[in-house]
Amino acid sequence: MKFASSAKFAAVVLTAALALTACGGGSSSSGGSPGPVDGKGKKLSVLTGVNNQYSAQQKQWFTDIAAKFKAQTGADISFETFASANDELTRIQTSVVSGQGPDVYSLGTTFTPTAYATKAFVTLSDDDWKKVGGKDRFNPAALGISGPDAQHQAGIPFVSRPFVMAYNKDLLKAAGIDKPATSWDELAAQAKKMTDPATGTFGLATGYKDNFDPWKFIWAMSVQAGNPLVDGKTLKLDDPTVKKAYETYFGWLTKDKIVDPASIGWSNSNAVAAFASGKAGYLMMTTSSSLPTLDKSAVAGKYAYTAMPTTAPGQTSPQGDGANAASILSGDNVVVADYSKQKDLAFAYINLITSKDEQLNFQKIFGDLPANAEALKALDNPALKPVADTAAKSKATPFTGAWGDIQLALLNVVVQSIPDLSKGSVDDSALQARLKDAQSKGQASLDRASK
């Protein structure tokens, strides 16, 4: 009994301190000059996210890439996958503390600042960039969240996954709308025309219970109104633009009634399902990876992607850098662990997977856009054109180690407001109090970051 409680206690506190998983690289010193890497007898360890949507294809991709890598360098690769962001965090923390683990990690873009703050990953020198094929091989916009500035970059862009919206062409036409909205106000007005609760059709499909989507809306509407959220060492969640963003986002449900009331319990995949069944005019906050799903659904051939609005609620045109904030800069970066004893081999692997051919191949299988500039240009699927355009109009979230906390605080405002949403209205003073709480928590975290 004593054993059980202490053991659990230990498990909760000390997962980070106890390095339980030790895996990965054999030991050998790195060479140093660019050129073909001889990796005979070595094994590179790569940690990447599991792809539940295309798991068989992902396994195949692992096998193919491993074979190509072996042909190039003579070295083997062992791929490991993590199931969720939490899983990934735990793995990274364990490896950071113990100084051993995978050589190469795949990271979501918004997590890159946090990972960078641990200083556990290689900040690439000019030489290192050459080893991965040169910095100019990448879409310049995709480099926006690789590091705090152009000289200090740790994340090497692997794929872009800009957020767009999909719209049902038939529903828009039936409502007499000739082109999709470019401002949030217009979007709400159009959605209203398409909403018909009697048939279960709603203008917008979005999930209020999603773990990521809600803060992205708030971020986008705030940035488009000229508030970058983080201004130097100051957090600006107590700004009227942020409140307006929440009011708009909640208003879709409480005032405009243009979303399914059940969506307070939805995650993004529920919204995709609703749109796929033809019951929604717009599918908000989606990526090109929904394409294979939608192409097999009832809306196949009847939908198109387009950029989300860039004009903030109540405004007539994008403020500040708003026109370039159609989406957060989203996708995956790869980073090389600082403790890795085979960095050259790691760079050779990244060189392989970010080459034009491999990037195009990856796009075909998984739908994610290439980070390789040439490959991005070579895309010929017209459906992807608006998505590729959005990739260029994506804006990086603030590069600070505190972003994780800020994101959590933004999301928490929505989580705590859900009971109000279900009752049909969010009390103004309650929202104010939640924003104040988010501001103080986020600011405290930002203070730690700039210490």
Next chain:
Amino acid sequence: MSTDSLTAGKSTRRKTSRAAKPGPQSPDGTLRRRKGLSERNRPLWMLIPGGLLMIVIIVVPLLLGIFMSGLDLDQYSLRQWVSAPFIGVQNFVEALTASPLLHAIWLSVSYSLLAMVVTIPLGIAGAVATQNAFKGRALIRSIFLIPYVLPSFVVATVWRTMFQPGSVIDSMLHSVGIDAGLWLNGPQSYWTLILVQIWASWPFVYLLALSGLQSVDHEVHEASALDGALWWNKLRYVVFPYLKGPLSLAFLIGMLHHINNFTLPFVLFGVPAPSDVELLPILTYVTSFQSFRFGLSAAMAFISLILIAIPLFIYLRAVKLDDAETPGGKK
């Protein structure tokens, strides 16, 4: 969980065997002397491997945890974490004054207590109902155990699906004219948690109660029947005293298990948790693994350890479970 039940099973067995035997306190000279002899030659060195293991997997992490609670340890200092700045009790001060820790403690303790208060009568009822042999008893007993053998993760996932807005439970209630509102967020989520916890953990009480019932001697039943005791009197004065031991054990283990339960609230409500169900383990987890405040969360965990240790200690003193073989004897 598995450790809990294992220990529980062992202790119960120990207890029941004690109940069955004549009390060891009985003035039996020969027994005493034999014990003294065996005590002298006990091969204590055989405990060394187990002892070392205990040190490595319990004592060392515990000390590390206490050490961490004095450090300003976050993602900026994680890499060289041993040399993170030492800030004394500041983490404890922050945990107690500037974090929702006290609220979380209140939620955890109250929910555990409420769940326990309901599961104990349920468990006893289940055990009494299946005490006497009848056709299909084995089947019923197995069915009773289903919630207990299902992994917590599965239980939580299934309930979460059923509690979704507009899902099974809502439409069932709707058909009888009740609009229940939100289950997985808002004030009602606290009761959702208790409900699911009761469902998942009552078989544990049932198991221990059943083991207590098994230890009631047949003669006792006969004697009370001869004395003309009716079912309630029999239950109250004959059966319940036998159950006191196993049930207090169930209460203790259940409370500890509920307070430490992470999977159930995490899967049911996700993070960030609605403030009505921001329990102690969830808060510690978020502080560590979402906000990277390892020092602060170590302090929180240490406070909660003390919190759990106090009633545990008092209880162990009271029932002397820690040395059941030699009551009162100190070695």
